[in-house]
Amino acid sequence: MRELGSAPLPPLRPDDHVRGPDDAPLVVVYADFECPYCAVVHEQLHERPLRVVFRHFPVRSKHPRAWPASCAAEAAGRQDAFWAMHDALFADQGRLEDPHLWAHAERLGLDIDRFEADRRSAVVAERIQRDFDEGLRAGVATTPAGFVDGRPVDLRQASTMQSISFRE
Amino acid sequence: MTPAPDFSLATEEGGRFERADLLGHTTVLVFYPFAFSPVCTDQLNLYEEVQDEFAQRGARLFGVSCDSTWTQKAFKSQLGITIPQLSDWEPKGEACRAFDVYHDGGFPQRALVLTDPDANIAWRFVAPSPGDLPGANLIFDALAGAR
Secondary structure (H helix, E strand, O other): OOOOOOOOOOOOOOOOOEEOOOOEEEEEEEOOOOHHHHHHHHHHHHOOOEEEEEEEEOOOOOOOOOHHHHHHHHHHHHOOOOOHHHHHHHHOOOOOOOHHHHHHHHHOOHHHHHHHHHHHHHHHHHHHHHHHHHHHHHOOOOOEEEEEEEEEEEEHHHHHHHHHHHHO | EEEOOOOOEEEEOOOOEEHHHOOOOOOOEOOOOOOHHHHHHHHHHHHHHOOOHHHHEEEEEEEEEEOOOOHHHHHHHHHHHOOOOOOOOOOOOOOHHHHEEEEEEOOOEEEEEEEEOOEEEEEEEEEEOOOOOOOOOHHHHHHHHOO
């Protein structure tokens, strides 16, 4: 059995996916690559001076291709291309079938055989499951779910974006 | 511990689900306002994602609403979920009232009720508003407390 009772949001850890200036406000985002609201929030976060942590929260009955897309991003990450794949997936959410994932990998210049093995590997699945379970334990119930200073924030509110962008 | 009230809900198969059916099982009744509404959709999708984990803890979940059985079955099919549905369609809201989770607006409040194998209410949670989605972590906390 997995541990799924309530627990605080895990702090930033070495294998988290982090992007943005070191001194910028830190936002932790739980998202799935098939979620349209996540794509919008991704764009808005990217335009602002923020340090963003991406964590996976794929819900398969809602978004059947979210899990394979997360696996593709993790596999790309093993070739130092997590964020490039992340951006490619959010930029083209209508096409998340396997041939589209391979096309993204080719365009990014990845070793396709390695990408293919990695995205189907247990270690990648465990990595995504860890994010999901930790998010669930911290109370994440839908995506996108944002946290600032360990506290939940509603990233779909424009006022939230304003307030976290201009924090000291 | 408070005994579960007497109630009667319609099953997807055309039968009834009543207090006696709680005996011998750990049961979570997931009262939700409306089939096909956005928050209810997210809620049942989320719980579906961890259905195996509920089962491993010996718990079974049921979705409960005042929608008709046909609507619930269509909702379940559209969502691609396995959580069985129970309808409080007629007399409308009677089971919800028995559990004290009937909203003045004419629909179930978003609420979770955990019953133990003796049909006692081991835990209940009523969301502050129908738009609030209780995380699955709350159910796992309650199940751990009930063991």
